[in-house]
Amino acid sequence: MELAQIRMFKTVFETGSIARAAQVLHCVPSNITARLKSLESELGVELFYRAGRGLQISPAGEIFLTYAAQILALSEEAKRAVDPGAPPSGPLRIGAIESSASGRLPRLLARFHRRYPAVALELTTGPWAQLLEDTLLHKLDGVIVAVDVERPLLKRKFLYREDLVLIASPSLGPLREAADLRGKSIFMWPSGCPYRATLERWLLGQGEALPIISIASYGSIVGCVSAGAGVALVPRGIFEQYGPGAGWASYEFPELTAIDNLFYWHEHSRHHPAREAFVAMLQEEFATASV
Numbered sequence: 001m002e003l004a005q006i007r008m009f010k011t012v013f014e015t016g017s018i019a020r021a022a023q024v025l026h027c028v029p030s031n032i033t034a035r036l037k038s039l040e041s042e043l044g045v046e047l048f049y050r051a052g053r054g055l056q057i058s059p060a061g062e063i064f065l066t067y068a069a070q071i072l073a074l075s076e077e078a079k080r081a082v083d084p085g086a087p088p089s090g091p092l093r094i095g096a097i098e099s100s101a102s103g104r105l106p107r108l109l110a111r112f113h114r115r116y117p118a119v120a121l122e123l124t125t126g127p128w129a130q131l132l133e134d135t136l137l138h139k140l141d142g143v144i145v146a147v148d149v150e151r152p153l154l155k156r157k158f159l160y161r162e163d164l165v166l167i168a169s170p171s172l173g174p175l176r177e178a179a180d181l182r183g184k185s186i187f188m189w190p191s192g193c194p195y196r197a198t199l200e201r202w203l204l205g206q207g208e209a210l211p212i213i214s215i216a217s218y219g220s221i222v223g224c225v226s227a228g229a230g231v232a233l234v235p236r237g238i239f240e241q242y243g244p245g246a247g248w249a250s251y252e253f254p255e256l257t258a259i260d261n262l263f264y265w266h267e268h269s270r271h272h273p274a275r276e277a278f279v280a281m282l283q284e285e286f287a288t289a290s291v
Contacts, residue, residue, distance in 0.1 A: 003075055005039045006068045008032050009047060013065060017054045066137055073138040073269065080271055088274040089118035095131040095143035096123065098218055099162070099195070100261060103237025105144075108285050112278060119274045127192060135264055141275045142265040144282075146194045146235075155267045157279065160286035161258045163236040164198060166251040167243075169228035175251050178206035185230030187221045190214040194259055199233045202255050222246065235259075 011021040012032065022029040040047050047061035057065065076090065096105060101123060112121065124131075128145035135143050136153060144159065168175055172184060181203070188196040196212065203210055213230070215221050221232045222242045239250065263279055265272075 001039065001042055002035075003072070005035045006071055008035050009039060009061075010065065010068050010072065012036065012048065012055060013057055013061070069138045077269060077271060080273060086273070087118065088116045088277045090120065090274060091141075092119050092121045092272075092274040092278060093139070093141045094121060094123050094275075094278065095134060095140040096125055097128055097131070097145055098125045099146065099235045099238055100144045101125045102218055103235055103239075103241045104160075104261075106241075108281060112281055115281070116274065116277055119277075121274075121278075128194070129192065132264060135266055138266060138269070141269065141272060142263055142279070144261055144263055146259050146261050148260055148262055151264075153267055154264050156262045156264045159261050159263050159282055161260050163252070163258045164195060164233055164256045165236055165239040166231060166233050166253065166256070167222070167225050167239060167248045168231040168251070169225060170247070170249045171228050172231065172249075174249075175231070178203050178208045181208065181210055181231060185224070186210060186212045187215050187224050187230055187232045188212050189218075189221075190216055195233055195235060198256055198259065202253070205255065218242075 008021065008025065011024050012018055015021045015024060018029045018032050018036075022032055025032070036047065043060070043064065045060035045064075046058050047064060048055040049058055050056075080086075080090070105123070109121065109123065112119070124134075124140065126134075128143075128147050131140065131143040131145055132149075132151055132154065134140045136151070146162065148156070166175060168184075173180070175181065186199075188199060190196070191214070200212070215224070218234065218238050222234070222238070224230060225232050225248060226246050233256065239248075243250070263282065265275060269275075
């Protein structure tokens with residue numbers, strides 16, 4: 001079993017076909033076909049089934065895919081480990097919940113690229129549970145999420161505390177308490193979002209069991225609020241990103257407590273200069289912002 005075979009297998013899975021994988025890997029399709037057949041022969045299983053013009057991964061292939069990702073990640077770590085004095089370079093796969101990606105990271109990502117041009121940074125957004133799972137599977141080198149949970153094999157570090165702001169169109173009138181939200185549309189991310197959970201706890205604590213409209217996009221949420229359609233509870237980073245010129249009225253309540261955002265990474269991925277440089281810049285950025 002060779003690293004080249006494993007990389008071909010993973011690339012075929014990611015692209016869905018041998019032809020597209022060949023373009024990504026800059027080789028001829030026949031080479032990939034031969035190497036995959038050799039790998040399947042060595043493993044004694046089929047890794048892919050034919051599905052029209054493409055390929056469908058087999059159950060055995062899905063199992064092998066997890067190990068393939070780990071093997072390739074360890075290979076990259078081994079290369080970095082033998083040259084610890086080298087400046088950060090190579091791929092860096094970061095995941096983040098959308099509030100962080102949209103509200104906190106844009107300027108930082110630009111600065112990081114200027115400081116470390118040899119790092120090929122990829123940013124992925126998604127629900128926090130999926131991001132943690134992808135980190136466990138070595139699909140991501142680290143993630144920023146708004147939950148503080150213990151997970152086997154994952155390490156975590158505090159980054160910043162996100163204040164929460166209730167936003168609404170001024171046409172809806174002042175919002176002084178939870179009861180003022182009666183009869184108004186409330187737009188929030190779907191269940192599982194920690195910011196939504198904070199709003200739900202506050203409403204229930206005030207005796208208000210109000211319906212919430214689920215929208216999995218802060219751009220759509222703030223668009224609805226800007227159009228005067230209702231209200232939303234958003235992280236301060238989103239408020240600052242979209243707020244200028246939006247014409248919102250904003251409200252803060254002490255019961256809507258701030259939520260910690262943390263950085264998670266796999267404990268087996270020890271030496272990763274690009275990730276370490278990224279985390280250092282994150283902490284520098286948020287330490288400056290809190291002064």
